[in-house]
Amino acid sequence: MQADKRIERCRGAFALLPQTLREAESLLPGEELAAAEELRLRAGQPMAVVLPWGERPVGRTAVSPGDLEQLLDNVTGYSRYTAAETVRQGYLTAAGGYRIGLCGTAVVERGGVTAIRDLSSVSIRVPREAPGLARPLLPRLLTPAGPCSALILSPPGGGKTTLLRDLVRGLSDEEGLRVALVDERGEIAAVYRGRPQMDVGRHTDVMDACPKALAVPALLRAMNPQVIAVDEVALEEDVAAMVRAANAGTALLATVHGESLEDLARKPLFKGMLDTGVFTRAVTIRREEGRRRYQVDEL
């Protein structure tokens, strides 16, 4: 069943492509359709599929710059301006939760990127959900007084976002908590025209494409959350906003890059964050024998 769902998701990614490239789907066997993580399109080269074991070309037809422009038009419904804010940051979200990365010539004005023109490459990430992934962890993150503030850490590509998404869903659906989700890069809820394309729970409010330092206080003021979840804390102002939220009595869930708590404590920003005492749990994701293991520590 899971494999069928993954194949369906991969087919959805192919459906975003211009007609001239869609037929490449038939060149992938079922196991590759189920395992595909991304489609990569680079001008002048055949399209490629990213699999857990590496990237390989699909077909021989070279992708043209016109194909990339048509892809962008397909995804935005010929209305690129509706996604202008995220396109400036190099990505957009398509219906179904597909996160599309854009690379091209940046148009820079007054020190900031205002647009990307002349696309040279595009990546389409095949969304993955893992419902139930966080279920064994939830009891460790809840106390009689309510949810704990927890950090989720792993190296890049370790599965933090997937775990965070299911933790948010679990706290929202299974515990009935009001969760406010700051989805700065559109990777967790994958909001498309106002609707989360991924399951983040019935009691979850999503602030999409907003910097964390701005979104956290806004959500505190407006949505009365019991939990605020953020992905990839990396800036001082993010930490400051979260500490203020914690002082207001809201529990926090946050992901950070790190191999381990010791590794985190060596980085000044995160050492400061740990020293605030706001976070009382840490979930470390490790790969052991090809599988992910989740270790929960009390802080």
Added chain:
Amino acid sequence: MKALGTALLLAAGVLTRQTLLERRREIIRWGEALCRLMDRLERGVAVLRRPLPALLADCREEEGLLEAFLGEVLDGLSAEEPFPKLWRRACRHVPEGYRPFLEPLGDSLTDGTRRDLMILTREEIHRAAEEERRLLGERSRLITALCLSGALLAAVVLI
């Protein structure tokens, strides 16, 4: 019979006059409809950020004169054609005098970054329509005189 013939020739003259003037008036109406389209596109794209196909579909419903033009654009969008090409092709349904103003929009409408171009296009179309209106005023007298005198001359010669 002579009187009938004269009357018919005069009627033909009046009809010719009406046809010629109506053509000019239609060009003016086209200009007005295109200005309204530009206003809605500017507001819809630059301010409200509404998806372009929905905007164009609404305009098509409300502006009968633009049916063929916008219909071709919408058909092209459904067929996933590159926008600049399909916009230029659809412009062939627009009176020739307005095409040079409208065609360049095809390169930037989907980006929505050239609000200045939408405003300029509207101004240019409006100016062209006003010029047509001015010429219509001047020419209507000339056309009337030519058509009626032509009809009378034909009546005198033939009858």
